[in-house]
Amino acid sequence: MSNIIKQKIRTVPHWPKQGIMFRDITTLLKDSEGFNHTVDLLIERYKDMKIDIVAGIESRGFITGAVLAHRLGLGFVPIRKPGKLPAETVSEEYELEYGTDKIEVHTDAIQKGAQVLLVDDLIATGGTALAACNLITKLGGHVVECSFIIDLIDIGGKKKLMDAGFKVFSLVVFEGE
Amino acid sequence: MSNIIKQKIRTVPHWPKQGIMFRDITTLLKDSEGFNHTVDLLIERYKDMKIDIVAGIESRGFITGAVLAHRLGLGFVPIRKPGKLPAETVSEEYELEYGTDKIEVHTDAIQKGAQVLLVDDLIATGGTALAACNLITKLGGHVVECSFIIDLIDIGGKKKLMDAGFKVFSLVVFEGE
Numbered sequence: 001m002s003n004i005i006k007q008k009i010r011t012v013p014h015w016p017k018q019g020i021m022f023r024d025i026t027t028l029l030k031d032s033e034g035f036n037h038t039v040d041l042l043i044e045r046y047k048d049m050k051i052d053i054v055a056g057i058e059s060r061g062f063i064t065g066a067v068l069a070h071r072l073g074l075g076f077v078p079i080r081k082p083g084k085l086p087a088e089t090v091s092e093e094y095e096l097e098y099g100t101d102k103i104e105v106h107t108d109a110i111q112k113g114a115q116v117l118l119v120d121d122l123i124a125t126g127g128t129a130l131a132a133c134n135l136i137t138k139l140g141g142h143v144v145e146c147s148f149i150i151d152l153i154d155i156g157g158k159k160k161l162m163d164a165g166f167k168v169f170s171l172v173v174f175e176g177e
Numbered sequence: 178m179s180n181i182i183k184q185k186i187r188t189v190p191h192w193p194k195q196g197i198m199f200r201d202i203t204t205l206l207k208d209s210e211g212f213n214h215t216v217d218l219l220i221e222r223y224k225d226m227k228i229d230i231v232a233g234i235e236s237r238g239f240i241t242g243a244v245l246a247h248r249l250g251l252g253f254v255p256i257r258k259p260g261k262l263p264a265e266t267v268s269e270e271y272e273l274e275y276g277t278d279k280i281e282v283h284t285d286a287i288q289k290g291a292q293v294l295l296v297d298d299l300i301a302t303g304g305t306a307l308a309a310c311n312l313i314t315k316l317g318g319h320v321v322e323c324s325f326i327i328d329l330i331d332i333g334g335k336k337k338l339m340d341a342g343f344k345v346f347s348l349v350v351f352e353g354e
Binding site for chain 1: 187189192193199201203204206207208209211212213216230233235236237239240241243244246247248250251252253254255257260262263264283285286
């Protein structure tokens with residue numbers, strides 16, 4: 001099933017730099033069957049779980065995150081880069097290869113005790129996803145699962161999230177960096 | 178109907194700067210009824226139109242754009258900020274208050290002759306939306322309509338797009354800047 005999805009993901013070698021095999025979901029998303037199939041597989045997994053709200057990480061996490069929220073009949077919360085959200089926010093720093101970055105969420109976005117499904121397109125180092133989990137936890141939410149289309153398994157993000165106590169799911173796995 | 182939507186949009190005064198009334202859709206999106214109602218009203222409009230693919234403008238246009246694509250059974254194309262798309266792109270410059278910015282789309286994202294629905298959350302000056310329309314046109318696509326949740330009518334973006342020959346629709350209108 002998920003082989004169909006894997007086939008529709010384009011690999012762009014040496015982007016954004018030498019040695020990186022970039023997994024590009026735009027070829028999957030523009031294909032109506034591929035996009036629909038991706039959503040259906042995720043809905044199959046989540047339709048019977050207790051989830052109160054779906055959070056998506058800017059920007060590609062907005063795409064599947066919003067669709068999952070809609071299909072599950074739930075609201076959607078954007079987790080954004082700094083300076084994009086106009087009301088009161090909490091923020092969380094995470095490490096990049098060089099330096100640090102930050103993500104934010106509105107403090108009123110997640111209710112205490114809410115069961116939150118966290119969505120992004122891809123997990124690599126897991127730095128952003130872990131920061132997002134920490135944001136949700138800070139607001140009193142509970143991360144039901146971190147859900148990705150792609151896991152770049154050898155980079156170790158899944159292990160990092162699981163070591164921190166979070167559940168992780170991906171539709172397809174790519175080996176190598 | 179769309180009054181319900183208007184009520185669920187939060188206004189943040191003086192953000193990002195003095196004198197701007199920022200219309201914040203995060204309060205609409207996190208509300209399952211508000212989000213669902215927004216999508217249903219847009220689907221009601223587009224379900225019988227001839228549309229081949231939906232394009233969304235980064236990043237908030239990804240949210241409703243992806244949901245509309247999914248509900249219409251179509252593929253989704255992200256129109257992104259520079260340097261984010263890994264394969265061959267076309268780009269289009271547009272003017273900001275100070276200086277210029279650019280948006281890009283993959284050259285293989287839109288087929289010649291495709292009927293494209295363009296989606297963003299809000300139209301203000303219309304600069305980004307017009308650049309997106311020009312990108313779609315460059316690739317041989319036809320913009321069926323530019324679709325927004327919010328039109329900040331007094332800033333003049335709708336007129337700019339219509340003067341350039343594009344159709345414009347918004348669910349709600351806010352007056353003033």
